[in-house]
Amino acid sequence: MRTRVLLGDEAVAQGAIDAGLSGAYSYPGTPSTEIVEYIQRSDAGRDGRIHCRWSTNEKTALEAALGMSYAGRRAMASMKHVGLNVAADPFINSAIVGANGGLVVVAADDPSMHSSQNEQDSRFYADFALVPCIEPSDQQEAYAAPGVAFELSERFHVPVLIRLTTRLAHSRAVVTLGETRGANDLSIPTDRKQYVILPAHARGSYQRLVERQPQLAAASEESPFNRYTDGPDKSLGILACGIAHNYVLEAYDGMPPHPALKVSQYPAPADLIERLLADCDQVLVVEEGFPFLEARLRGFPRVDRAIRGRLDGSLPRTGELSPGIVARALGLPGRQTLPASRLPAPRPPALCPGCPHADTYRALNEAMATHPMGRVFSDIGCYTLGAFPPYEAIDTCVEMGASITMAKGAADAGLRPAVAVIGDSTFTHSGMTGLLDCVSEASPVTIVLLDNLTVAMTGGQDSQATSRLESICAGLGVAPEHIRVIEPLPKAHEKNAAILADELAYDGPSVVIARRECVQTARRHATKREAA
Amino acid sequence: MKRDVILAGVGGQGLLTIAAAIAGAAHALGLHLKQSEVHGMAQRGGVVRSHVRLSDRPIHSDLIPEGAADLLLAAEPMEALRYLPYLAPDGMVVANRVPMKNIDPYPDEDEIAAALRALAHRLVFDAVSLAREAGSIRSANIVLLGAGAPFLGIPVDALRAAVDRLFERKGPAIVETNRRAFDLGLAQAERPAD
Numbered sequence: 001m002r003t004r005v006l007l008g009d010e011a012v013a014q015g016a017i018d019a020g021l022s023g024a025y026s027y028p029g030t031p032s033t034e035i036v037e038y039i040q041r042s043d044a045g046r047d048g049r050i051h052c053r054w055s056t057n058e059k060t061a062l063e064a065a066l067g068m069s070y071a072g073r074r075a076m077a078s079m080k081h082v083g084l085n086v087a088a089d090p091f092i093n094s095a096i097v098g099a100n101g102g103l104v105v106v107a108a109d110d111p112s113m114h115s116s117q118n119e120q121d122s123r124f125y126a127d128f129a130l131v132p133c134i135e136p137s138d139q140q141e142a143y144a145a146p147g148v149a150f151e152l153s154e155r156f157h158v159p160v161l162i163r164l165t166t167r168l169a170h171s172r173a174v175v176t177l178g179e180t181r182g183a184n185d186l187s188i189p190t191d192r193k194q195y196v197i198l199p200a201h202a203r204g205s206y207q208r209l210v211e212r213q214p215q216l217a218a219a220s221e222e223s224p225f226n227r228y229t230d231g232p233d234k235s236l237g238i239l240a241c242g243i244a245h246n247y248v249l250e251a252y253d254g255m256p257p258h259p260a261l262k263v264s265q266y267p268a269p270a271d272l273i274e275r276l277l278a279d280c281d282q283v284l285v286v287e288e289g290f291p292f293l294e295a296r297l298r299g300f301p302r303v304d305r306a307i308r309g310r311l312d313g314s315l316p317r318t319g320e321l322s323p324g325i326v327a328r329a330l331g332l333p334g335r336q337t338l339p340a341s342r343l344p345a346p347r348p349p350a351l352c353p354g355c356p357h358a359d360t361y362r363a364l365n366e367a368m369a370t371h372p373m374g375r376v377f378s379d380i381g382c383y384t385l386g387a388f389p390p391y392e393a394i395d396t397c398v399e400m401g402a403s404i405t406m407a408k409g410a411a412d413a414g415l416r417p418a419v420a421v422i423g424d425s426t427f428t429h430s431g432m433t434g435l436l437d438c439v440s441e442a443s444p445v446t447i448v449l450l451d452n453l454t455v456a457m458t459g460g461q462d463s464q465a466t467s468r469l470e471s472i473c474a475g476l477g478v479a480p481e482h483i484r485v486i487e488p489l490p491k492a493h494e495k496n497a498a499i500l501a502d503e504l505a506y507d508g509p510s511v512v513i514a515r516r517e518c519v520q521t522a523r524r525h526a527t528k529r530e531a532a
Numbered sequence: 533m534k535r536d537v538i539l540a541g542v543g544g545q546g547l548l549t550i551a552a553a554i555a556g557a558a559h560a561l562g563l564h565l566k567q568s569e570v571h572g573m574a575q576r577g578g579v580v581r582s583h584v585r586l587s588d589r590p591i592h593s594d595l596i597p598e599g600a601a602d603l604l605l606a607a608e609p610m611e612a613l614r615y616l617p618y619l620a621p622d623g624m625v626v627a628n629r630v631p632m633k634n635i636d637p638y639p640d641e642d643e644i645a646a647a648l649r650a651l652a653h654r655l656v657f658d659a660v661s662l663a664r665e666a667g668s669i670r671s672a673n674i675v676l677l678g679a680g681a682p683f684l685g686i687p688v689d690a691l692r693a694a695v696d697r698l699f700e701r702k703g704p705a706i707v708e709t710n711r712r713a714f715d716l717g718l719a720q721a722e723r724p725a726d
Contacts (some may be wrong), residue, residue: 003559005555005556005559005567006567011614054555114570154551167594168566168594170568170569170570171566171567171568171569171583171594171596172555172565172566172567172568172569173566173567173591174559174564174565174566224722241596246592246593246594247592247593247595249592249593250592250593250597254590255635290717322595322597323593323595323596323597324597324598327597332600334598335597335599335600335620336621337598337599337616337617337618337619338599338617338619338621339616339617340616341613341614341616341647342641343610343640343647344610344611344613344614344644345610345611345635345637345638345639347542347577347579347634347635348635349543349577349578350577350578350634352577401579406720409559466549468553487625495671527578
């Protein structure tokens with residue numbers, strides 16, 4: 001019996017490898033990054049049997065996975081939850097065209113927003129797209145999930161979503177590995193209309209997807225991921241989804257006295273849920289994320305005392321669950337604890353010592369000092385930490401790419417100077433199209449491209465932008481004399497501030513590329529060179 | 533056998549390396565384990581925590597319930613105090629006393645030392661000096677692991693072997709340094725209490 005200690009993310013990756021994966025497509029994003037990193041380190045990833053290079057963004061990743069599925073092979077696109085917003089178009093429409101080779105999408109949600117801007121629950125996406133969703137409760141199920149998902153995908157010709165949450169993605173346990181399966185052969189669809197969803201075709205495809213729903217529901221009723229455990233005390237029933245089920249087991253040392261339904265495959269198993277409702281006086285719904293099933297169980301009238309969960313205050317409406325929160329909702333006494341100390345101060349994350357972004361922000365702050373009405377629109381990356389003291393250099397951070405387009409909109413409104421600050425990889429992810437908008441309208445926007453030659457925030461993955469930024473900006477139509485390159489170093493401070501001030505004064509789109517390698521990857525590269 | 537351990541410190545202190553060593557030792561012994569950690573944004577000099585659970589029976593929750601931890605292993609004194617509510621009333625605290633002052637103001641050091649001294653079961657010591665003695669201050673995390681080893685409920689030799697395996701590919705000199713670091717920490721734990 002082969003066993004390994006794996007993160008939830010790594011278990012998904014190993015499960016996909018063992019299930020005959022041919023292509024892993026992804027853009028790095030916490031807490032999903034380790035899925036593809038694991039595949040890249042695997043034998044099949046290194047020798048090219050599995051495609052596993054990073055994609056430019058989640059949309060290109062999912063589309064490439066869709067193309068591989070078209071060609072008959074098993075493909076997986078993985079991303080953080082907000083990445084699925086970027087990839088929503090191919091995701092929803094892949095459900096209409098269907099899958100040829102198995103198509104699996106992994107979304108890693110981040111309740112409590114450990115490293116994210118929101119805590120959206122990806123189960124809604126699966127529901128919206130009318131496709132199955134698997135929500136593993138532990139690392140062993142995370143390992144099994146891709147194999148089951150690929151089979152569902154090929155059997156019912158639909159993409160399948162695997163939903164992870166931070167706690168499972170980033171927690172290790174011993175996983176027992178199973179049988180392995182080879183890759184699918186190349187096979188193209190026999191129906192040439194299948195992937196051409198012109199309205200005339202799409203209506204039929206959509207109808208077939210709707211007609212398949214009862215079969216998907218039946219698969220959920222029979223799924224080993226969904227499990228009804230009877231219990232003697234029927235004053236309460238417990239419906240727990242995914243990892244929340246573990247907290248219920250923890251509260252009762254593995255033996256709940258109440259009937260308990262674990263749900264880890266959707267569409268929700270209606271028969272099992274109805275059995276729980278019929279058997280018990282009340283049902284507590286425990287879900288990591290939004291009250292997705294709870295809201296359905298409540299329905300109308302809105303005040304239904306038989307259903308408890310996040311909506312009636314039995315559990316907090318927001319944030320990650322914990323064993324303590326779930327035990328309290330079950331009415332169990334808490335353990336005796338030591339009082340919290342008042343001494344610990346917050347220790348917010350900060351830019352690393354020597355970080356190039358720090359030098360860029362110092363220069364930018366100086367250039368902006370004479371423009372009290374100017375604003376700096378920033379983006380997603382390490383440099384978002386420039387919002388904190390001592391820099392306090394940025395005014396916005398919303399979603400990938402929004403810096404350039406928000407700066408443009410503000411400039412359209414008359415705000416001057418409107419500055420965008422965006423990292424190299426965020427720029428190729430979602431900034432290039434916004435820059436084209438600026439160029440098309442000759443918008444007075446100064447774009448500071450923070451080029452640290454890597455995707456730093458997620459641990460230093462290769463950036464698609466490396467050695468391409470000047471040619472991309474020129475190709476999109478930025479005037480060559482307004483593509484400036486600075487080296488963010490303390491000794492170049494005066495010069496850099498002057499260049500930034502020059503471009504702030506220019507009444508058109510300009511780009512200042514602040515280029516110096518991330519100190520973390522530079523250290524790693526130096527170590528590697530020493531070893532060589 | 534069951535041990536719930538909270539690892540606490542600051543990004544860059546090598547907490548996750550210790551977590552990997554404990555997990556590796558537990559796996560080699562055939563135990564069940566869960567080890568939850570923080571990645572991403574929280575690592576940039578912010579707080580790092582890991583929940584490590586070892587047992588000879590299946591473990592359900594990836595997170596340790598408050599009031600249940602048998603051991604709190606802290607690479608930094610203020611970070612040790614942050615997680616006291618996780619500790620069982622008879623739980624042990626093993627902490628490095630050298631502060632990591634990357635925030636301003638950092639709380640009063642005497643007050644932190646006094647709060648740690650007030651704990652019933654504790655070992656608070658200078659892991660950085662011992663790491664220097666071992667050959668590299670970067671091995672302070674392994675010193676800490678050595679000091680915590682007698683309280684982890686698994687044979688010390690299994691931990692030592694797991695540390696060796698972690699550093700194997702970095703060459704014999706680094707393996708040797710970390711072995712010394714582990715043993716200096718262990719000796720600290722076996723010394724009579726202050």
